[in-house]
Amino acid sequence: xxxxxxxxxxxxxxxxxxxxxxxxxxxxxxxxxxxxxxxxxxxxxxxxxxxxxxxxxxxxxxxxxxxxxxxxxxxxxxxxxxxxxxxxxxxxxxxxxxxxxxxxxxxxxxxxxxxxxxxxxxxxxxxxxxxxxxxxxxxxxxxxxxxxxxxxxxxxxxxxxxxxxxxxxxxxxxxxxxxxxxxx
Numbered sequence: 001x002x003x004x005x006x007x008x009x010x011x012x013x014x015x016x017x018x019x020x021x022x023x024x025x026x027x028x029x030x031x032x033x034x035x036x037x038x039x040x041x042x043x044x045x046x047x048x049x050x051x052x053x054x055x056x057x058x059x060x061x062x063x064x065x066x067x068x069x070x071x072x073x074x075x076x077x078x079x080x081x082x083x084x085x086x087x088x089x090x091x092x093x094x095x096x097x098x099x100x101x102x103x104x105x106x107x108x109x110x111x112x113x114x115x116x117x118x119x120x121x122x123x124x125x126x127x128x129x130x131x132x133x134x135x136x137x138x139x140x141x142x143x144x145x146x147x148x149x150x151x152x153x154x155x156x157x158x159x160x161x162x163x164x165x166x167x168x169x170x171x172x173x174x175x176x177x178x179x180x181x182x183x184x
Contacts, residue, residue: 011055013048014063015039016072018079019175020168023145025075026051026059027067031089034142037164054094075145081175084112086146099137101125107147113176117155131155139163145172 011033013026024039024047025032033055036047048059062068070088077083090107092100105124110116116124118138119131127133138149144163150172154160162169173179 010067011051011057011059012062012065012067013051013059014061014065014068014072015044016075018075020079020164020171023075024048025068025071027065027071028055028091028093029067030091030093032071032143032146033091033094035144035146037144037168071146078145079175084176088146090143090146094142095140098125098127098130098133099140102134102137103141103143103147103149106149106152110148110151112148113178115151115153115173115178118152118160119155121152135161148172151176151178 011026011028013024015022015024021037022039024034024036024044026034026036034047034051036043039047052058063072074083074086074088078086092104095103102121102125106116106121109124110121117131118134119128122128122130122134134152138152139161141147141149141163144150150162150164150169152160159166159169159173170179174181
């Protein structure tokens with residue numbers, strides 16, 4: 001408890017090596033709260049500063065923390081091809097409104113090995129004209145990979161954008177059998 005009698009939120013973080021580069025995973029007592037691509041020193045420091053500002057507490061590196069241990073295990077199993085879904089508590093506090101609605105639908109309704117179009121996802125949440133807004137929600141996803149924004153593609157067959165970069169999106173879709181493995 002803080003000196004003001006309020007419970008302080010604990011945020012634990014760790015960096016996990018994956019087939020698409022290092023990912024920063026951060027968790028609160030409510031669940032996994034953030035996944036950050038390309039978690040090299042500079043990116044990691046920026047992400048941790050943003051988390052501290054948004055959540056009101058300084059994140060602590062704690063890879064063995066009970067808050068993170070299961071998330072790390074599941075992410076490693078996913079990249080090893082041994083896991084097709086994540087069964088983790090998620091802390092949605094970094095996102096709200098339409099974006100949260102879209103991401104929750106994505107997490108629940110687009111399984112491993114499948115893709116959905118931006119417009120299709122907009123229709124699923126009752127906003128058929130909001131394909132562009134769905135794209136913005138994907139870009140704002142605080143939990144990429146776990147909430148699989150890489151599974152959202154353009155209706156004309158294009159791969160669409162991706163916060164982790166198009167090479168990472170292709171690798172994730174190849175891992176899930178949607179695209180062929182890159183030749184080199």
